[in-house]
Amino acid sequence: MTRWLRSFGAFWYDFVIGDDWRGAAVVALALAATALLVHVASVNAWWLLPVCVIAALGWSLRRATARKP
Amino acid sequence: MNSLALVLTVFVACAVEAVEALTIVLAAGLTREWRSTFQGMAAALVVLAAIVAAVGPALTLVPLTGLRLVVGALLAVFGLQWLRKAILRASGYKDLHDEGAIYARQVTAAQAAAGGSRRGVRDWYAFTLSFKGVLLEGLEVVFIAITFGGNQQNLGLAAAGAVAAVVVVAAVGIAVRAPLSRVPENTMKFAVGVMLTSFGVFWGAEGAGVSWPGNDAALLAIVPLMALTGLGYTALLRRTHATAAQAGPGTVRPVEGSTV
Numbered sequence: 001m002t003r004w005l006r007s008f009g010a011f012w013y014d015f016v017i018g019d020d021w022r023g024a025a026v027v028a029l030a031l032a033a034t035a036l037l038v039h040v041a042s043v044n045a046w047w048l049l050p051v052c053v054i055a056a057l058g059w060s061l062r063r064a065t066a067r068k069p
Numbered sequence: 070m071n072s073l074a075l076v077l078t079v080f081v082a083c084a085v086e087a088v089e090a091l092t093i094v095l096a097a098g099l100t101r102e103w104r105s106t107f108q109g110m111a112a113a114l115v116v117l118a119a120i121v122a123a124v125g126p127a128l129t130l131v132p133l134t135g136l137r138l139v140v141g142a143l144l145a146v147f148g149l150q151w152l153r154k155a156i157l158r159a160s161g162y163k164d165l166h167d168e169g170a171i172y173a174r175q176v177t178a179a180q181a182a183a184g185g186s187r188r189g190v191r192d193w194y195a196f197t198l199s200f201k202g203v204l205l206e207g208l209e210v211v212f213i214a215i216t217f218g219g220n221q222q223n224l225g226l227a228a229a230g231a232v233a234a235v236v237v238v239a240a241v242g243i244a245v246r247a248p249l250s251r252v253p254e255n256t257m258k259f260a261v262g263v264m265l266t267s268f269g270v271f272w273g274a275e276g277a278g279v280s281w282p283g284n285d286a287a288l289l290a291i292v293p294l295m296a297l298t299g300l301g302y303t304a305l306l307r308r309t310h311a312t313a314a315q316a317g318p319g320t321v322r323p324v325e326g327s328t329v
Contacts, residue, residue: 015208016143018150027145027269031138031277038278046279049270050291053145054298057266060153061302065162065309 020063026056074288075221078264079230082213085257086206087238089171093202095242096175101182101195108190109199117207121215121228128219134276140216141273147212148265152299155259160306161314210234213265220272263299267292 017024030052037045098106128136157163179198187193210231218227271281271288281287 015212016146018146018153020153023149023153024146027142027149027273031142031273034274034279035277044280046274046281046287049145049274049277049279050294053149053266053270054295057149057152057156057298058302060149061156061306064153064157065160065306 020060022063023056023060026052026059072221072223072226074264075217075223075226076230076233078261078268079210079214079217079227080234081257082261082265083210083231083234084238085254085261086210087235088254090203090206091238091242092172093175093206094199096172096179097195097198097202100176100179101198102192105190105192105195106199109196109201110203112196113200113203113207116204117211120208120211121224124215125219125224128215128224129222136276137220137272138276140220141269141271141276143212143269144216144265145269145273148262148267148269150262151258152262152266152295155255155262156299156303156306158255159259159303161310162306213261217268220268259299263292263296267295270295 027049030049034045034048037043037048094106094110097109154163175198179194182194185193190196214227214231215224218224221227267288271291275281283290
């Protein structure tokens with residue numbers, strides 16, 4: 001049962017998150033920051049998520065293609 | 070979002086996955102046995118239909134703001150995956166998805182596998198190969214169709230786009246009886262990655278409380294922005310890859326593998 005649950009979790013992790021969890025982390029943090037700016041500071045931060053997503057993609061690509069030291 | 074964008078996105082995403090599923094089904098059917106292969110395919114389609122039937126109506130009960138936040142986040146993450154892989158493939162850091170080579174590998178494995186019937190299925194290997202292939206490729210399509218359709222409160226249209234793609238790919242597959250290796254899969258994946266990321270950003274931010282300048286028209290800026298960003302990264306990485314390749318073999322680091 002434990003093994004089945006583990007492989008079930010691993011499947012969904014790979015399905016949604018994929019090879020680089022950092023992209024998912026950036027999206028989650030950016031959405032949280034956007035919600036905070038909108039609801040707490042009353043700033044209509046529509047620009048934050050696109051900037052973070054573009055930066056996350058670049059970061060992820062850089063990590064994937066950088067040569068090992 | 071207009072209906073055309075919804076149908077087109079689901080259609081292209083579904084077509085890419087259907088091409089991949091077709092390769093597996095053909096390998097199982099042509100080298101093993103068609104009846105068990107079709108049984109596996111039908112069983113997978115029943116499971117996928119059950120998922121749509123269970124999750125689809127449930128989505129309509131979730132408040133739209135919460136739905137957009139969660140679905141937007143998932144689509145942005147999912148879209149980033151597709152875009153990242155398409156860019157790595159287009160720039161040469163990752164091998165292109167070669168349906169011909171995948172078909173050859175599947176055929177070799179299918180020929181080597183032992184036969185045997187189980188649970189009323191004549192060839193269990195052909196059944197499971199076909200079932201897994203269709204189910205795994207189909208799950209991505211279901212995810213995209215449900216999230217897009219649910220957000221637009223038009224699941225029927227999203228499902229129509231998905232079914233149309235399956236019918237077109239199946240018809241072409243039956244006609245040529247070979248894996249569709251000439252389909253520009255990576256370009257299609259890039260386009261779908263751009264659409265998923267763009268709509269994910271749009272809906273996610275909206276769900277977080279943002280008011281987009283120009284409301285829905287903001288998508289007319291977000292989609293080209295994501296496409297240009299992807300093309301820019303591709304051009305940059307192509308140059309880096311070419312420079313590294315010129316420096317000699319072994320200087321280009323292979324990136325991690327994936328099946329998406």
